[in-house]
Each structure stands twice: as C-alpha cells, then as structure tokens.
Amino acid sequence: MDGQALDLNLLAVFDALLEARSVTQAAQRLGMSQPSMSYALAKLRGAFNDPLFIRINNEMWPTPCASALAPTARRILELARTDLRRFSGFEPRSTDRIFTFCMTDMGETAFLPPIIHSVFEQAPHARLRALSLVPEKLDQALEAGTVDLAIGFFPDLQKGGFYQQLLYSGGFLCIARTGNPYVKDRLTLPRFLKAPHVSVRAEGRSEEVMERYFVKNRIARRVLLTVPHFLSLLNIIPQTDLIATVPVSAAKSLSREPSIRIYPLPLKSPPLVPVRQIWHKRFHKDPANRWIREIVRTALQEASNYRLPVGGRKPGTRTAC
DSSP: OOSOOOOHHHHHHHHHHHHHSSHHHHHHHHTOOHHHHHHHHHHHHHHHTSOOEEEETTEEEEOHHHHHHHHHHHHHHHHHHHHHHHHHOOOTTTOOOEEEEEOOHHHHHHHHHHHHHHHHHHOTTOEEEEEOOOHHHHHHHHHHTSSOEEEEOOTTOOOSSEEEEEEEEEOEEEEEETTOTTTTTSOOHHHHHHSEEEEEOOTTSHHHHHHHHHHHTTOOOEEEEEESOGGGHHHHHHHSSOBEEEEHHHHHHHTTSTTEEEEEOSSSOOOOEEEEEEEEGGGTTOHHHHHHHHHHHHHHHHHTTOOOOOOOBOTTSOOOO
C-alpha cells in the first residue's frame, strides 16, 4: 500500500469481489452501479499497487496479494460492523450492563419489585442497583450517567437539562396496627387528632407535602416520634399505638405486614404527589436509557392502575419527580 488513507468502503468492495468473482454481481450485492464498482476497483489497485483481481474465463480471480489481504480485510470489516451495531441499537437479551436508579427507601420497596420482574423478563443478564443520594449529588450523577433514572418525588432537583415523565399521582393514607385503641373499628377525625403519631421526615420528599398541608390547615397532630425512613414503620407501627400518614404506595407496601392496617385519611384530601422518572438530556436518545425508561413507565403505571401519556417534558424547566 502506498500510505494513503484507505476508505473502509473500498474494503467492502474488495470483499464483495472476493465473494462474487464478478464486477457486475459485486456491484449488485453492494447496490452500486457497474461503473462505480470499476472505479472503486481501480482505486484499490492503485492503493495496493497490485491488480488484485485478474479476469480468467469470465471470472475475477484474486492475485497472491489479494489472497494475503483477504483475512485482514474481513477482520477489519467484521470489527467495524460489530462496533457499529453496538452504537446503533440496544439488545436487552444480551446486555449485562448495570442500570442504576435513585429512589427513597420506600421507593425501593414499592417500585423495585415490578421493575425487577419486567427487566429480567426481557434482559435476563442485566443487573440493577438502587441508590439514595442528596439532591446536589443526584443532579451530578444524572449528568455523569452514574445514575440512569431518578424515580419518585424529587422537588429539590432544580437544575435545567433534565427530562421528566409523570408515572402517576398518589394521595395519602393512614396506617395503624390491628387493634390500635385510638383507631378502633374506623379512623374518624377526632380519633385521628387524639392518636399519637409517628412522622416520616426526609427533607424535600413526599412527606413534606403532607406536613405542609397539616400546617396550612392548622391540623394539630400529636407527633410523638419523627423518623427519617419509611421502612422503620414496619417495626414501629405493629409494636406501638402510634399511627402514621403515608403516601398510597408506602401504605400498600407496609400493609404486607399482617398486623398493619390501612385507613382512609379522615379529612379533606391533600394535594396528590406526582411520582416521576427523571433523566438527563445527554441520555435522552440513548437506546439503553430509552429501553429502561419504557420498562419503568409500564411497570409502575400497571402496578398503580394508571394510564398516562407517554413522553417527557423538555429540559430547561424545574424538575420535580
């Protein structure tokens, strides 16, 4: 070769000629005209300073130079095709990548089971990871791609450059242990106000909506205990007379404990909490990210019996999930 850069398309021409042994058939195989194929062959001959193919009995036979070149040319073409396939699409069945979500402790309990089922049904070799990050680290992780999606309620994500998709909106319910003397057969407003409460306070999350609602409407509860995590209620509620006001998704998950019962909130419904998934605009068209977003959307909307429009809001607005 004379040192000039070789167009990869010329290697495809070379490979087609090796297979077809005919300029006409090689041109048809590549969707080229015969004059274009002849021109490409001339460029190949010039690049390698060798005729490469000699016509014998109406067939194009490779020269020793072409025969020696053939294995290398085919390796280069296969490598290029393999790499291009990697970037042009996403194959769930063969992927072994890790998908990382940011969610609260209750998000892990309420959201992960349906997501896990759907992911492993389509991508049996994929792996999942759930994290809980403070807002200033979460936006950086989404930008960097170390977190694929934030799932839940994240009103403290305020930077631009994010897409968000509403999955469903949920209200609040009360939970108490079976036989709680303050609740008895049903939870009335007087009983609600008289009962001792446990409040879950994770800064900037859905429980803050409930707390602000109580303050705004001057509803004075007897809050005797404040905890940072929903999952602690699994042990607190069954073993005490405390009651808790929690999002619907949390109530459904916590009530799997046989001694925890769900009760309607005995007052006017507070604002519904939007549960969203958030991703960074860098990954908006990434095939793997698009696939996992659809998995999450379908799994959580079906689990919550909601059917909402597909699509994300464009970046640049305040992100709340």
